[in-house]
Amino acid sequence: MKKFLNTPEAFVDEMLDGIYRAHPQVTHTAGDLRCYVTANPVPGKVGIVTGGGSGHLPTFLGYVGDGMIDGCAVGGVFQSPSSDQILEVTKHVDQGAGVLYLYGNYTGDIMNFDMAGELAELEDIATATVVGNDDVASSVVGEEHKRRGVAGIFFLYKAAGAAAAQMLPLTEVARITDKARARTRTMGVALSPCIVPEVGRPGFQIGENEMEIGMGIHGEPGISREPLQPADTVVDKMMERIFAETDYKTGDEVAVLINGLGATPLEELYILYRRVAILMEERGVTIRHRWLGEFATSMEMAGASISVLHLDDELEPLIAAPVSTPFFTHVGG
């Protein structure tokens, strides 16, 4: 196993220790490194709490910071955080206006967030929940509730964070975030597996000249295993699924996220973006915002995902709003 670590057991906590040493903008609560919170809470603002397994940096904790989200319960690699950890983060983050739970659609996370929400209610903290389910590959239309949450949650954090920063009430922050959820679609493609430190070997293999379209960020099976094809063809196949579910009109605007899963060079993400830009142009759709890089990874998996948020007049300025976290900065505009 080719990894920089001391012991697999210490992987997550030493990573967190490194993050706290590097970034005074974030800290932890309840004496637990895995209860990760902003050091600069805004009085009266709706708090936004996420959580999930480690191994996806900058997802999830990387979006805790000014203008985005407020806390993250950090699980082991590819493991859910506990309901107690979520509750501790919730209590710390609550500033009297309630807390939005915003995380990806995975059974363990849902169970623990729901339980934490019930416990929070006993402490008079109102919560609302939006569960990201942007991964088009993980179920057919009509069964969107079965879809996994993947890189597109970035847009949900962005919209939710900007709405909360405007001091909107919890119901409004939740409504807007849910709208961003409903308008976000992601398709991914994997070229190689990844290694969980405590396992020490890949959980599956992808052949030397193969790709798997639709593979999940924990290696969940995709929709087809095929020979690797030219980048433009790969993009066309991915975008076909996204276009099939969205009714774009000339003049519509989108935000696009080209996300590297870990090992894929940034150079290649720009080659993918180029084709996405051409396809959007052909449809008369304007890419108003775009980000490229590593936003939701699977350790050292090679591959990429494309997320598209279909903007409207309400969402666009929220996506444009400035953000500053230790892992992501947007100057605004």
Added chain:
Amino acid sequence: MKKFLNTPEAFVDEMLDGIYRAHPQVTHTAGDLRCYVTANPVPGKVGIVTGGGSGHLPTFLGYVGDGMIDGCAVGGVFQSPSSDQILEVTKHVDQGAGVLYLYGNYTGDIMNFDMAGELAELEDIATATVVGNDDVASSVVGEEHKRRGVAGIFFLYKAAGAAAAQMLPLTEVARITDKARARTRTMGVALSPCIVPEVGRPGFQIGENEMEIGMGIHGEPGISREPLQPADTVVDKMMERIFAETDYKTGDEVAVLINGLGATPLEELYILYRRVAILMEERGVTIRHRWLGEFATSMEMAGASISVLHLDDELEPLIAAPVSTPFFTHVGG
């Protein structure tokens, strides 16, 4: 070869096309995609031009933008740009105050930048040159002129860009940049090779449980091939070489860059940083600024480098100054 590309021959130009489509803050000149320049030149400011091979994003072109550098001549993957391309970038970037050439210490780059400088002089454009040579592993003390330029050039771009933004004259920008150069040290370690698209296979191998300390960003041989060791031990070995060359006193300040070479997860970079922070603390040295992520890559190589800039009162505010490029944002402070 597991890469997202259409043809190896189109790799660089399609990447550049993607970048121009994504980021209106940059453009190209002389009808050549590879003559990459800022779209927002500042009248009267010293221009800063870099260049080098592709395959290292965000190095080199990623640092073209507000508060940093102004132009980049883009070579093929791991190949130098031509002197003509450097000259075209120089002519576009010059705003009457002359141009600083700032690039890494590689024979082909030196030859072509020197030639471009002579041609620029014929067009009455004054140039000065600083050649980054931060890679401690590539020669012994006393022969620093033989050292390769690697990720530490990030600090040189940062210092040079901030100095130029203060509208200092070329001689001053060059003096400050050269001071940053002399005070920057990098050590790298590679865990896996990378693949140049036009070659299609790795140029070398690293055994399943091996690491190579000091390997260059094009796969140049390092100083030792050893069994992979715990992360803290790896950092201790790397930092020993940096500490041996720097006379740190209690209260001194540094800037630290933990750079991923391509495939190494961000999680692991924070584990490396943790140990660097402990070592600095033991010496009473304050890490005033730190960045972690991918700053100078070798395609999909697994591995990392640690760069340290020994700050002084002149360099610190320049490193702290705000920057906004399509690939790197620093809000200041």
